[in-house]
Amino acid sequence: MTAPRPAAPGALPAALAGLHAPSAPPSRRGLLLGAGAAALAAGSLAAAAPPRALAAAGPVRGYPFTLGVASGDPLPDGVVLWTRLAVDPLAEDGRGGMPDRGVNVRWVVAADERFRRPVRIGSTxxxxxxxxxxxxxxxxxxPGREYFYRFQALGQVSPTARTRTAPAADAATASLTFAMASCAQYEHGFFTAYRRLAEDEPEVVLHLGDYVYEYRADDYVAPGGNVRDHAGPETTTLAGYRQRHAQYKTDPDLQAAHAVAPWVVVWDDHEVDNNWADEVPESLERDPLPGFLDRRAAAFQAYYENMPLRRSxxxxxxxxxxxxxxxxxxxxxxxxxxxxxxxxxxACGDGTATGCAERLDPARSLPGEEQERWLLDGLSASTATWDVLGQQVFFAQRDFAAGPERRYSMDGWDGYSASRSRLLAGLEERQVANPVVLTGDVHRHYACDVHPDAPGGEGEPDLGRAPVATELVxxxxxxxxxxxxTAAATDLQLAENPHIRYASSLRGYVLVDLTPERMTARYRVLDRVQEAGAPARTGATFAxxxxxxxLQPV
Incomplete structure (x- = not known):
């Protein structure tokens, strides 16, 4: 990559003269959310593209930015910009119709959406x-400001998108609004919730996993049937994972959500294989070792290729x-x-279980020993008002059984009770004032007070003691x-778990507003996703x- 250089304010450099915006651009929302609104005529770009880039392109024909653009992991002085070139995004070989050689890509970051004030320009x-x-x-x-960016390759310009940098580390920041989302199964509905999230214009988006699903068409069927089909077989190879990520990325609603703000992403299981754990697949009979390790490596590479992640x-x-x-x-x-x-x-299978002694084993860990230590050390050193833990699976204690019987999910923190106990004890010992756990995975909204574990080592909450954390799901x-x-399952859970303050089985996302004084969580819901275009509304608000x-209802 050539070193980025500051650009003189006011006018674009001659090399990028063809990248100027039209004289009467659409509104900001229209520019960012409209499919292809920022793509300019290819003829005007030929003169602007560096000759070396066009030579490298060779005979490739077609629009290379079919997967959109994204940004991520904002720091006070910068951000990651992402795109992936694909003129044939669903190509079965996972190459996206691209040549077996490098293609030059130019990029520009500007202080305005018309790109009249470019501040960084480079190529890669x-x-x-x-x-x-x-x-x-x-x-x-x-630090702490909004920017716009776009790319150029093969004589074409990408859509324009907005990003922002984080405030300076010592800045007395007045507020932050972020959205949290997870679990987008392409076949089960339309990505309208991503569109509504974009329209709410958060400053950052936290994606908590299951960005894509691995199944072949109709292997995982929603109640009422699937409304779209996955392309290709179940993802097990690099070509398959690339194709699947590309299919999701072509969705205009997902592209809109990426274009509105930087994302901070983590995975859960479906980016690889349902319920995988370290080097263990869901089914050793179906995915014996070492084949699963090859699958995992392919999934990891495709995940990196398709996410705005840093070199680390x-x-x-x-x-x-x-x-x-x-x-x-x-x-x-x-x-x-x-x-x-x-x-x-x-422990005791991947579902729910009663009387599972293995889940209480103190040697077992959900994040792993090294990450547990990293987290507790970071919480100790933090001087922030709010410490936000972005993770994947249900954290608070959650009993699924009616009456005195106790039944817990083995895939969440209940299946690793001692691991959670160590974290909860660490929060108390280190006097972490305002820890907030963010969770995806379970396809329901929840708001939970997280209490310390009760004495006895069974992993039940001590409701007689004050909460030590908040969980937003x-x-x-x-x-x-x-x-x-409402649903029978969530009604039972609310009755059996009084620390769970809210539950809804509607689809949606959560908007969180942070200030030095309070956190406010708005649970955004859509009444339907199997028809495109449903509005979003706020189902509940807690502070x-x-x-x-x-948690206090608002």
Missing amino acids: VARPERGHSVHVEVSGLE SVPRGLDLQLYRRLGWGRLAQLHMLDTRQYRDDQ CSSITSGGDGSD VEAGRPG
């Missing part, structure tokens, strides 16, 4: 060994470093966790198809006062 090469993906780590930007997350053999921290001034510290890659295998974008506001754990 989209290489076939990385699926022709581009990860530009822009630096030298101003480039896969190395079987591993991909995903857990990390990001700050937002003195207001918030984001601790993003990986609860799949290092976990012990699920977002429903799915589509997974499970059309939901309902937590800084220094006083405990």
Whole structure:
């Protein structure tokens, strides 16, 4: 990559003269959300494209930005810019119709959406060994401000998108609004919730996993049937994972959500294989070793290629470093966790179980010993008002059985009770004032007070003691198809678990507003996702006062 250079304010450099916006651009929302609104005429770009880029392109024909653009992991001085070139995104070989050679890509970051004030310009090469993906780590930007960016390759310009940098580490930041989302099964519905999330214009989007699903068409059927089909077989190879990510990325509603703000992403299980745990697949009979390890490596590479991640997350053999921290001034510290890659295998099966002694074993860990230590050390060192843990699976205690019987999910923290106990004890010992756990996975909205474990080592909550944390759980974008506001399962859970303050089986996402004084969570719901275009509404709102754990309805 050539080193980015500051651009003189006022006019675009001659090399990018063809990238100027039309004289009468659409509104900001129309520019960011309209499918293809930012793509300019190819004829005007030929003169602007560097000759070397066009020579490298060779005979490739077609629009290369079919997968849109994205940004991620904002820092005070920069952000990651992402795109992946694909003129034939659903090609079965996973190459996206691209040549087996590098293609030059130019990028520009500007202070305005018309690109009249460019501030950083550079070029890089989209290489076939990385699926022709581009990860530009822009630096030298101003903290706590909004920017616009786009790419150019093969004589074409990408859509325009908005990003932002984090505030300076010592900034007394007044507020942060972020959205949290998870679980978008392409076949189960339309991605309208992503469109509504974009229209709410959060400053950051936290995606908590199950960004794609691995199944072949109709292997996983929603109640009422599937409304769309997956392309290709179940994903087990690099070509298959690339094709699946590409199919999801072509969705205009998902592209809109990426275009509105930087994303901070972590995976759950379906990016690889349902219920996988470290080096153990869902089914050893179907995925025997070492074949599953090859599958995992392919899934990791495709995940990196298709997400706005930094060089620190480039896969190395079987591993991909995903857990990390990001700050937002003195207001918030984001601790993003990986609860799949290092976990012990699920105890007593992958579902719910009663009387499972193995789940209480103190040697078992969900995040793994090293990540547990990393998290507790980071919480100890944090000086932020709010410590936000972005992770995948249900954290608070959740009993599924009516009456005195206790039945717990083995895939969430209840299946690793001692691991959760160590974290809860650490929160108390370190006097972490305002910890907030963010969760996806379960296809339902929940709001939970997280209490310390009761004495006895059975992993039950001590409701006689004050909460030590708050858990916000977002429903799915589509997974499970059309939901309902109430359901027998959630009614039972509310009755058996009084620390769970809210539950809804509708699809949607959560908007969270942070200030130094309080956190406010708005649970956004859609009454249907199996028809495109449903409006979003707020199903419930809760607040937590800084220094006083405990959810309060608003």
